[in-house]
Amino acid sequence: MTDTAPPGPAPVHGFDVRVYYEDTDMAGIVYHANYLKYIERARSDWVREQGLDQNAMRAAGVVFVVRRIECDYLAPARYDDALVVRTQVESMSRVRLVMVQQVVRGDAVLFRARVTAACATLAGRPTRLPEALTP
Template identity: 30%
Template structure:
């Protein structure tokens, strides 16, 4: 399985009037760690785009267990849990500095041709990078 994690200290701008992270910001956090995940695989978005591919979000979900607050040091994790057809499922978890699970969720992406804007089968090069990464780790 391909994994990545990042640390992120919650700035005041990410919080709402109650002093907790605004719920939609977790999807931004998912995007940040997903970038690292793809980069770790050797597949940054710039490479996908230069190969004529896009990776839009087809669905997103988030289950909030506990709030994250201003100045919390978060550990944001991502793993690719499925590659099938044209879809890639990325599962995310967010923990606070005490190790408490705050959020679990994920995003499903569809590989799409930038020319036709239509779904395409996951390219062989992507599957190869995925498999090579799994073998090394």
């Protein structure tokens, strides 16, 4: 199954994040695993903005699953930083969605990831993406 890029540049979704003390490690910088939480929240917000209700999807037996994440930690975020998670669709097929995400502070990119997600049944079998997302 071939992935297709969206026609023209895909819109960028922004999601605001504030760094709290609980997000930081002993050095006072954001603990590495928390970037994955930030980008997950941003993807969930993006899905909601597409008009999809993930609770209704789950009730119908379909969920999104992350298949792969490639990420780079470029610079540290610190307590009380105001961050934005930028999310953009890179490509999609009938069952797979590839998104590029960045965590930024102002103009500085602190973290970037390429996330491959798919739809699956609750039994773990691949299934089609919701119609609202299919190319």
